[in-house]
Amino acid sequence: MASNKFGQNGWTPERLGNLSGKTYLITGANSGTGFEASKILLSKGAEVVMLNRNEQRSNKAIADLKAELGADINVSFIKMDLSELSSVQNAVEEIKKKVPKIEALICNAAIAQVPKQVLTPDGFESHIGVNHYGHFVLCGSLFDSLDKSQGRIVVVGSEGYKMGIKTIQFDDMNWDKNYNPMKTYCHSKLAQIMFAYELQDRISSANKNVGVYVCHPGSSATSLIKNSGGLRDRIIFGLMSKTPLVQTAEKGAYPEILCATENKENLNPKAYYGPTGRLQWTGPVGECNLESFAQDKDIAKKLWEVSEKETNHTWNLI
Numbered sequence: 001m002a003s004n005k006f007g008q009n010g011w012t013p014e015r016l017g018n019l020s021g022k023t024y025l026i027t028g029a030n031s032g033t034g035f036e037a038s039k040i041l042l043s044k045g046a047e048v049v050m051l052n053r054n055e056q057r058s059n060k061a062i063a064d065l066k067a068e069l070g071a072d073i074n075v076s077f078i079k080m081d082l083s084e085l086s087s088v089q090n091a092v093e094e095i096k097k098k099v100p101k102i103e104a105l106i107c108n109a110a111i112a113q114v115p116k117q118v119l120t121p122d123g124f125e126s127h128i129g130v131n132h133y134g135h136f137v138l139c140g141s142l143f144d145s146l147d148k149s150q151g152r153i154v155v156v157g158s159e160g161y162k163m164g165i166k167t168i169q170f171d172d173m174n175w176d177k178n179y180n181p182m183k184t185y186c187h188s189k190l191a192q193i194m195f196a197y198e199l200q201d202r203i204s205s206a207n208k209n210v211g212v213y214v215c216h217p218g219s220s221a222t223s224l225i226k227n228s229g230g231l232r233d234r235i236i237f238g239l240m241s242k243t244p245l246v247q248t249a250e251k252g253a254y255p256e257i258l259c260a261t262e263n264k265e266n267l268n269p270k271a272y273y274g275p276t277g278r279l280q281w282t283g284p285v286g287e288c289n290l291e292s293f294a295q296d297k298d299i300a301k302k303l304w305e306v307s308e309k310e311t312n313h314t315w316n317l318i
């Protein structure tokens with residue numbers, strides 16, 4: 001591994017300057033890394049618009065942030081359920097009215113290790129539906145606004161991308177035949193990562209002005225598995241969380257903030273940012289190793305075509 005561009009301790013929020021006047025959209029910001037990322041950005045004067053599915057949990061998160069940072073922080077939420085593409089479209093309309101300039105859209109929300117196959121209201125296997133298709137349509141529908149803003153898209157992946165089948169299961173995207181909670185989560189995270197690098201290439205070809213960066217939070221103590229995983233996985237992750245193999249949710253937020261805020265000159269678009277220590281689960285944040293199958297061009301192109309067809313959403317990238 002090359003030496004860390006951000007120093008021995010890696011990227012930390014100490015590198016952040018004043019962010020007032022900048023607006024960040026974060027999906028799934030009422031808990032975990034999304035909540036911690038919101039807190040750090042708000043503490044530097046940024047505006048944060050949370051894109052969350054649950055009103056009550058969002059109001060609680062906003063109240064907690066105000067209690068900690070002061071009542072005058074600029075935080076709000078727009079209701080958006082990534083499992084329903086109509087909800088994503090409604091949120092996009094509201095965002096367009098409310099946010100004139102987007103600094104970065106952080107695709108942070110996810111579900112993980114759902115014990116049994118669940119289909120979204122649009123008929124997609126829930127991991128691919130929420131984690132990939134929902135964000136695919138969100139990014140595509142906001143693309144013109146992001147381009148006008150010269151903004152960024154940050155895709156939050158997972159080291160899980162290499163713990164599954166290491167490709168996209170085009171002949172059964174819904175896992176009707178071989179559903180497996182872990183493999184299906186890993187499949188969706190690989191899809192998100194492949195989407196991001198393919199999007200970069202399409203942006204370059206279309207001469208557009210949106211930066212796309214990819215990161216992962218390592219292994220972080222959040223409610224991800226508790227919320228959507230089965231009992232066995234909840235117990236295993238609960239025990240693991242008490243060991244040095246798992247870091248705080250706050251540290252897990254650093255890679256996404258790095259990608260959303262760092263000077264473009266200091267960022268490598270083809271990189272994969274996250275903790276660089278043991279197993280890439282914890283440690284100083286910088287460029288991580290990425291296995292080559294995650295940048296397989298043929299698979300990525302096919303995934304793009306399948307995603308446009310399945311979601312009935314065509315990107316305006318000409």
Ligand SMILES: NC(=O)c1ccc[n+]([C@@H]2O[C@H](COP(=O)([O-])OP(=O)(O)OC[C@H]3O[C@@H](n4cnc5c(N)ncnc54)[C@H](OP(=O)(O)O)[C@@H]3O)[C@@H](O)[C@H]2O)c1
Binds near residue numbers: 032081220252
């Ligand atoms: N924690 C880790 O060790 C780890 C490891 C690798 C990757 N990641 C990635 O890190 C990111 C953040 O996860 P986290 O660990 O912070 O988990 P988390 O605390 O469970 O946060 C996930 C967020 O996503 C939201 N969400 C779930 N389904 C949604 C939907 N249909 N529409 C809109 N929002 C939805 C959740 O909302 P609700 O509160 O309403 O459920 C929650 O706010 C994810 O992309 C995950 O894949 C985490």
